[in-house]
Amino acid sequence: MKAVVMTGANRPWEVWELPIPKAEPGQVLVKVHASGMCYTDVWATRGFGGNIYPQTPGHEVVGEIVEVGAGVHTSIVGDRVGTTWVQSACGRCAYCRENRPLSGQTATNCDEPRTTGFASQGGHAEYIAVAAEGTVLLPDGLAYTDAAPMMCAGYTTWSGLRDAAPQPHEKIAVLGIGGLGHVALQLSKACGFETIAITHSADKRDLAIQLGADQVVSNGTELRDLGGADILLVTSNDFGIAEEAMAGLRVDARVVLCGLDFSRPFSISSEGRPFHMMRQRVIGSTHAGLRHLSEVLDLAVKGKVKPIVETFSLDRATEAYDRLASGKMRFRGVFTPSHSN
Ligand SMILES: [Zn+2]
Ligand SMILES: [Zn+2]
Structure with a gap:
């Protein structure tokens, strides 16, 4: 064979x-x-x-x-x-x-x-x-x-969404609209959650809307300006982008690491609104x-x-x-x- x-x-x-x-x-x-x-x-x-x-x-x-x-x-x-x-x-x-x-x-x-x-x-x-x-x-x-x-893409992101335990009226942000992210957007929407796509790729914005995103932003600052999200599903393989996106998270928000970045550690900044004062959580997730x-x-x-x-x-x-x-x-x-x- x-x-x-x-x-x-x-x-x-x-x-x-x-x-x-x-x-x-x-x-x-x-x-x-x-x-x-x-x-x-x-x-x-x-x-x-x-x-x-x-x-x-x-x-x-x-x-x-x-x-x-x-x-x-x-x-x-x-x-x-x-x-x-x-x-x-x-x-x-x-x-x-x-x-x-x-x-x-x-x-x-x-x-x-x-x-x-x-x-x-x-x-x-x-x-x-x-x-x-x-x-x-x-x-x-x-x-x-x-x-x-x-x-894997579906199983990983669905497990991430479940691990975050989203509650009615919470907003889900999906970071990265690639192999995992384009599936995660659809899963979040299928559950009826208000869903925000975060992507740097201008050419993916229309597609993100077609896949179920209610809004599309390019980073955490823009996410915060929209009112923020309660859950951040990190589907990207770049932790640097994930750390920046945390600027757009609300109080009690959960960051779910679905994607892997073996090239660097995941770190939490003390700048801005400190993570612990926001009482946020980082959740590791797998199948x-x-x-x-x-x-x-x-x-x-x-x-x-x-x-x-x-x-x-x-x-x-x-x-x-x-x-x-x-x-x-x-x-x-x-x-x-x-x-x-
Ligand atoms: Zn995989
Ligand atoms: Zn064993």
């Missing part, structure tokens, strides 16, 4: 011919129909996920089960499924003994998690073997290319459990959230990576391996 491969830190993606994996006990073999590109693929390629090379990236994977491994009683051939970046936990370490649901926390706390596109093969390939327990059934009628970005992924998929099949995607064959991996890493991808790049031949 064809598979995109990260060959080493800061090296270009390559397309390799590899054997089709087998569904080991507890696993299913999925013919990949769509695999979304997350900016975390770039962090992994730059070495921030450790020395995992050679490895196939991709953790927004959807497709069709073509083989069921021994001991799997919950999946059948032909099921349309998706998986996220955490497929399973070891079940035995101190964290696992807390018996929490499978979530993004599992990946960073379990001693031996099976992670898609990091410790284990990712989805930018024609086939992938995944732990059956880490798959979710896709709603009937949801196109694969619309489903794939829900596995909050598969139940919440189901909620996002439900919104997607109802048409409340629809990602804007650029599709790529696996053969265009190098070009796709360049667009993703340089911030030119609008808004989600998705490999469609089943159409590659």
